[in-house]
Amino acid sequence: MLINDYYTIEGTSTQEGAHLYHIRLNPECQVYRGHFPEQPVSPGVCNIQMLKELAEQTVGRRLFMSNLNLCRLTTLVTPQEHPTMTATLVLDEKEGAYKLRATLGNGEETYLEMKAELN
Amino acid sequence: MNQPILTGEGLYKLIPQRPPIVMVDTFYEADAESATTGLTILTDNIFCLDGYLQEPGLIEHVAQSAAAFAGYAPYTRGEAPKLGFIGEVKKFKISRLPRVGEHLRTSLKVLGEAAGVTLIAAETRVDDECVATCQMKIFIKE
Numbered sequence: 175m176l177i178n179d180y181y182t183i184e185g186t187s188t189q190e191g192a193h194l195y196h197i198r199l200n201p202e203c204q205v206y207r208g209h210f211p212e213q214p215v216s217p218g219v220c221n222i223q224m225l226k227e228l229a230e231q232t233v234g235r236r237l238f239m240s241n242l243n244l245c246r247l248t249t250l251v252t253p254q255e256h257p258t259m260t261a262t263l264v265l266d267e268k269e270g271a272y273k274l275r276a277t278l279g280n281g282e283e284t285y286l287e288m289k290a291e292l293n
Numbered sequence: 294m295n296q297p298i299l300t301g302e303g304l305y306k307l308i309p310q311r312p313p314i315v316m317v318d319t320f321y322e323a324d325a326e327s328a329t330t331g332l333t334i335l336t337d338n339i340f341c342l343d344g345y346l347q348e349p350g351l352i353e354h355v356a357q358s359a360a361a362f363a364g365y366a367p368y369t370r371g372e373a374p375k376l377g378f379i380g381e382v383k384k385f386k387i388s389r390l391p392r393v394g395e396h397l398r399t400s401l402k403v404l405g406e407a408a409g410v411t412l413i414a415a416e417t418r419v420d421d422e423c424v425a426t427c428q429m430k431i432f433i434k435e
Contacts, residue, residue, distance in 0.1 A: 176342055176349070205339070208311035210376060217314060218379045219349035219356070223340075226348065239348045242385035242427075250378060 176227070179203050180220055183228075184258070193232045195261040197224070197278075201253035216251040221286050225276045228261050229292060233272065237292040245288035251278075259285060297321045297331075298365075307364035308357055309374050313339045316354040321398075323365045330358040332397045345390040351397075351425050352385060355415045358399045359431045363411060376434040380410060385427035395419045409433050 180203045185196040199216060206214035222245060230237050249256075259280045266273045271293040278286040299306060299320040307320060316338075319331030332354050334341065340350025356379050364374035391397060401415040410430050417425040 176347055177339055205314050208314040210309050211311050213376070215376075215378070217349075217353065218382075219340075219353040222352065222382075223347070223349040238387075238390070240387055242348070242352070242382055244384075245382040247379055247381065 176223055177203065177205060177220065180205065181224055189262075191264060193228070193263045193265070195228050195231075195263070196258065197261055198258050199251075199253040199256065201257070203253075206253065214252055214254065216253060216256070218245075218247045218286070221247075221251065221278055222288065225261055225263065225274070225278065225286075225288060226290070226292070229263055229265060229272065229274050229276070232263060232265060233267075237272065239290050239292050241291040243289040243291065245286065245290075247286050249279075249283065249285040251285050256280065256285065295322065298323065304361060306368050307361040307374055309376050310357055310360070313337075314353065315357070316340070316350060317357045317361055320361050320365070323362060327400065327402045328358065328362040328365065330354075330361055330399050330401070332399075334391055334393050334395055334397070336393050338393075341393060344393045346393070346397075347390060348387060351387060351391070351417065352379075352382060352427075354397060355385075355399060355401070355417065355425070355427055355429060356431065358401055358415065359411065359413050359429060362401060362403075362413070363431065363433050378432045378434065379429060380432045381430040383428040383430075385425065385429075387425045388422075389424055391419055391424055397424070404428070409435065
């Protein structure tokens with residue numbers, strides 16, 4: 175993984191074609207030293223990277239994100255207030271390329287949703 | 294070419310991010326609606342893997358370029374930078390991942406501003422080659 179202590183996977187499951195990963199954020203991760211000093215906020219790009227890595231784990235190989243079509247970050251995530259969350263991924267494969275739809279959230283609350291093209 | 298406005302740790306006057314997640318090292322120029330920033334990719338960049346800056350590094354570079362632009366007007370008034378957050382990333386198209394040692398140069402343009410949200414379009418180049426383009430909405434926390 176890119177930042178190898180940003181999160182841990184506590185469980186996985188599948189549901190109606192979606193891949194679910196239960197995630198715990200690590201509040202001690204080094205990124206919080208700079209994002210932001212004395213006010214830790216989970217960087218949106220780290221959550222995007224986490225979803226990309228979970229997509230890689232799902233398909234079993236490294237992927238390149240050629241297009242992040244859309245990513246909405248609707249909640250300010252902090253490792254203190256949002257220590258655990260569920261990532262939900264739907265991957266559609268066509269000729270070796272993937273379309274990813276993914277959300278990050280907890281119960282009814284969505285923190286982030288994204289659509290991307292990966293190959 | 295004119296001297297950049299700020300370089301290295303000078304950027305800390307424009308953005309609230311600090312190491313290890315600082316993804317801009319040059320603030321070349323700015324006017325009311327546009328700015329140009331830069332980043333040389335070093336081996337210890339936390340978003341580098343196998344000698345390449347990965348996708349989140351590129352996205353964060355653009356986000357911090359926008360944050361630096363947002364921080365420039367307060368800086369000229371002697372004020373501290375405000376916290377900015379990415380609200381939305383749209384059509385972030387990456388033609389290739391930049392390599393360690395390459396210098397990114399990003400031009401951004403404000404497309405609109407309303408109620409603390411700034412919509413920008415950005416293009417990132419390595420020399421004359423465009424490596425990424427995107428649109429982004431940034432929220433500035435007052």
